[in-house]
Amino acid sequence: MDQETRRGATLIAPPLLYALALLAVPLGAVLVFSFWTQDYLTVDRTPTLANYVKAATDPIYRTILGRSLVISGAVTVLTVLLAFPVAYYVSFHVRPDRKSLWLFLITIPFWTSYLLRIFLWKVMLGYNGVINSALTGLGIIDEPLTFILYNANAVVLTLSHAFAPFAILPIFVALEKIDRSLLEASRDLGETGVTTFFRVTLPLALPGVIAAILIVFIPTVGDYVTPAQVGGSEGTMIANLIQAHFGGLNDAPMGATLSIVAMASVTVIALALVWATRKLGGAR
Amino acid sequence: MLRAYTIAFLIFLYAPILLLPVFAFNDGTVIAFPLDGFTTKWFEELWTNAELHAALVNSLLVACASSVLAVLLGIAAARANIRYKFPGKTAAMGLIMLPLVLPEIIVAVSLLVVAIRILGLDLSLWTVVAAHVLICTPFAVAILNASFQSLDASLEEAAIDLGFTRGETFRLITLPLIMPGIVAALLISFTISLDEFIIAFFLTGSDPTLPVYIWSLLRFPRLIPVVMALGTILMVVSISILILAEWNRRRGLRRAGVADKGGFL
Numbered sequence: 224m225d226q227e228t229r230r231g232a233t234l235i236a237p238p239l240l241y242a243l244a245l246l247a248v249p250l251g252a253v254l255v256f257s258f259w260t261q262d263y264l265t266v267d268r269t270p271t272l273a274n275y276v277k278a279a280t281d282p283i284y285r286t287i288l289g290r291s292l293v294i295s296g297a298v299t300v301l302t303v304l305l306a307f308p309v310a311y312y313v314s315f316h317v318r319p320d321r322k323s324l325w326l327f328l329i330t331i332p333f334w335t336s337y338l339l340r341i342f343l344w345k346v347m348l349g350y351n352g353v354i355n356s357a358l359t360g361l362g363i364i365d366e367p368l369t370f371i372l373y374n375a376n377a378v379v380l381t382l383s384h385a386f387a388p389f390a391i392l393p394i395f396v397a398l399e400k401i402d403r404s405l406l407e408a409s410r411d412l413g414e415t416g417v418t419t420f421f422r423v424t425l426p427l428a429l430p431g432v433i434a435a436i437l438i439v440f441i442p443t444v445g446d447y448v449t450p451a452q453v454g455g456s457e458g459t460m461i462a463n464l465i466q467a468h469f470g471g472l473n474d475a476p477m478g479a480t481l482s483i484v485a486m487a488s489v490t491v492i493a494l495a496l497v498w499a500t501r502k503l504g505g506a507r
Numbered sequence: 508m509l510r511a512y513t514i515a516f517l518i519f520l521y522a523p524i525l526l527l528p529v530f531a532f533n534d535g536t537v538i539a540f541p542l543d544g545f546t547t548k549w550f551e552e553l554w555t556n557a558e559l560h561a562a563l564v565n566s567l568l569v570a571c572a573s574s575v576l577a578v579l580l581g582i583a584a585a586r587a588n589i590r591y592k593f594p595g596k597t598a599a600m601g602l603i604m605l606p607l608v609l610p611e612i613i614v615a616v617s618l619l620v621v622a623i624r625i626l627g628l629d630l631s632l633w634t635v636v637a638a639h640v641l642i643c644t645p646f647a648v649a650i651l652n653a654s655f656q657s658l659d660a661s662l663e664e665a666a667i668d669l670g671f672t673r674g675e676t677f678r679l680i681t682l683p684l685i686m687p688g689i690v691a692a693l694l695i696s697f698t699i700s701l702d703e704f705i706i707a708f709f710l711t712g713s714d715p716t717l718p719v720y721i722w723s724l725l726r727f728p729r730l731i732p733v734v735m736a737l738g739t740i741l742m743v744v745s746i747s748i749l750i751l752a753e754w755n756r757r758r759g760l761r762r763a764g765v766a767d768k769g770g771f772l
Contacts, residue, residue, distance in 0.1 A: 227591055227592060228591070228593040230591055231587045231592065231596070232587075234583045234584075234586055235584060235587040235593070235599050236583075237579075237583050238584040238644060241641070242602045242641070245638070246614070246641060247602060249617035249620060252617065252621050252625055308512055309516050311509070312509045312512070328517060330749070332521055334749050335524055335738065336718065336742075336745075338718050338721050338725070339734070339741070340524065342734075344523055346523070346526055347522065349538075351537065356539060384519070384520070387516075387520060441610060444610055445610020445611060445612040447612055452725075462610070466709075469619060475620065475624065479616065482612070485610070493608075
């Protein structure tokens, strides 16, 4: 082993051992645990697929897992669509020395307590909430709207708000990297502003869009606070179910199984997306 | 039109946050319009709430310990990543950065399983610190990667040639040059730990951190205005930290003589 290798290995050892001990080993433990079963107060250590069968067949588990993926998918699409024009505006229409000020303005709201931001959406959407008070005050509606809180829509809206900057920043970075002379070349060659956008800008911004999609999708699938606060019973997601199994239901092995299934679904979707864009990029 | 949309989007981003001070100073326990007049009594109640003070102290301890440990691990990982070549580097860095792309509930569950079912540990603030170090380290590494990247290796070589030992070179040359990165990484890690809820919710024992305590308050409508007052203070504090971080970042860029390429993160 040469000196270079030895020094590098010595330096990486503490963070690597930490990640092995507190991440790799625990994830392995969850995997092992997911094959055990809970037998009232004791855990039966005979390896079995019973939990996985239950997760695949029991309608409650299937509904909630499916709903988590659908809600996260909707949040991702909505957030990225809403974020793209903002990132585009800051990158293409703001003076270079003003850009960091705009980014600063966009990120500030996200440094207030996450819990309170979610809770404030409950205040916005509630029966006596801001939106209902405003609408009844203006005489637009007579009765407060009840369909805007405690359902999946409320979860989608709240999560889209919470994850907005995580979508704006990677798209902004990708747009900043675009060589502006390519856009001029496209215009000189007779493309219109619109076709230039779709044939030059958007393909070049794609890595940022993909990063934004992954950054929003992966954590939202496992979000606990938002469904618990604004989701009501029809907005419950997988994290709430996992928490319930470790808490009140006292069935940790089933909770471990649900964690593995959730993590596997997210990984498969994320990899499929990355693979699809590579394929798309290679075919061009 | 794009400008109008962006401004409308900013209003959407700020709308819920602006409610915090509104209801923190509102003289009524119901969080709804119309408002009931001005009061500072919710802030006074904060001042006398012992449980809240304990939770705040717990959170500050956890955030200090987590950020310092995460930055120490981050320095080692980023230095190894940028400066050295060795087999298995990609895989090692991949594992260290993995918490960035894992839903936090998974980290919480896996550590809970190990702590309770396998090691039989009692949950305490230390279990929270251990988990927060894990999730803060990738952020510290990302920031410090950039610091080590912009560090001119010939400065270190010159110091060694002039007779400094490797330890002296690191302390007297490298450390001052990457200091803005270290401060930024400390601030980010501190803020992440201070605000983190789900992992702390799973891993705290009898001593709650501030988010876990706030979560318990949200169930009692009478205490909601107090939570609003607390939120207002937290908002002011974190915006101050953010401005401090931004100022520190710009100072670092000026010192390194690099052009400003936009905000951190």
